[in-house]
Amino acid sequence: MDGNGRWARARGLPRIEGHRRGSNAVREALQGCRDLGIRYLTLYAFSSENWRRPQDEVSGLLGLLATYLKKETAELVKNRVRLRVIGRPQDLPENVQQQIRRTMEKTAAFTEHTLTLALSYGSRQEVIEAIRAYAREVAAGREDPDTCSWEVFRRYLYTRDMPDPDLIIRTSGESRLSNFLMLQAAYSELYFTPVLWPDFTREHLFEAVEAFRKRERRYGMTGDQLRDASTPAT
Ligand code: IPE
Numbered sequence: 001m002d003g004n005g006r007w008a009r010a011r012g013l014p015r016i017e018g019h020r021r022g023s024n025a026v027r028e029a030l031q032g033c034r035d036l037g038i039r040y041l042t043l044y045a046f047s048s049e050n051w052r053r054p055q056d057e058v059s060g061l062l063g064l065l066a067t068y069l070k071k072e073t074a075e076l077v078k079n080r081v082r083l084r085v086i087g088r089p090q091d092l093p094e095n096v097q098q099q100i101r102r103t104m105e106k107t108a109a110f111t112e113h114t115l116t117l118a119l120s121y122g123s124r125q126e127v128i129e130a131i132r133a134y135a136r137e138v139a140a141g142r143e144d145p146d147t148c149s150w151e152v153f154r155r156y157l158y159t160r161d162m163p164d165p166d167l168i169i170r171t172s173g174e175s176r177l178s179n180f181l182m183l184q185a186a187y188s189e190l191y192f193t194p195v196l197w198p199d200f201t202r203e204h205l206f207e208a209v210e211a212f213r214k215r216e217r218r219y220g221m222t223g224d225q226l227r228d229a230s231t232p233a234t
């Protein structure tokens with residue numbers, strides 16, 4: 001969700017105003033996913049590196065997050081959307097953690113749609129935490145390194161109970177992953193758009209999904225193999 005700062009600057013507004021407008025775009029995106037039958041939406045709302053921003057911007061962003069959740073909880077419940085968090089929510093201010101817990105509790109039973117917020121999230125940190133947890137299991141005799149596979153290791157990631165993303169959209173013209181779901185993105189389709197996040201509407205989401213649908217996902221195979229596999233054997 002990139003481009004809030006530039007959106008604000010272009011209008012002579014403080015950066016936090018861009019973030020505020022960005023939270024409206026979240027509602028659009030979530031609604032768009034529901035319309036399209038997309039069951040998992042993951043938003044990179046605050047990275048493990050975003051702590052390096054000026055302190056007032058960090059507290060402004062996290063304050064907005066708490067306000068957003070408080071305001072939207074009823075809507076999430078109405079639309080049967082479960083809230084999840086990946087990253088290190090334990091690093092967030094206590095009042096923000098409380099609001100996250102409240103919203104998660106109220107939406108815990110829903111299975112149709114999942115909104116995941118990546119908060120204080122970074123892929124490298126996620127991998128290090130996974131390795132630590134895995135190593136502890138090895139030391140306790142509950143895991144055997146000789147049988148470690150991707151299927152085993154992925155159970156130690158924050159995303160253990162989520163599918164890998166099919167499509168990753170980055171707004172604002174940047175062409176980077178910036179430490180977002182790097183292992184989970186192994187076969188994700190990447191979509192880059194110049195649209196700044198506060199301007200990102202449902203229609204922009206539909207365009208991205210349309211572009212995704214036209215792509216051929218080969219997973220290391222040839223195009224011919226895929227076409228043969230989809231032709232019923234006679
Ligand atoms: C939002 O956009 C990103 C976060 C929520 C941390 P930015 O704040 O990075 O906006 P730009 O890149 O300055 O335009």
Ligand code: MG
Binds near residue numbers: 002003
């Ligand atoms: Mg940015």
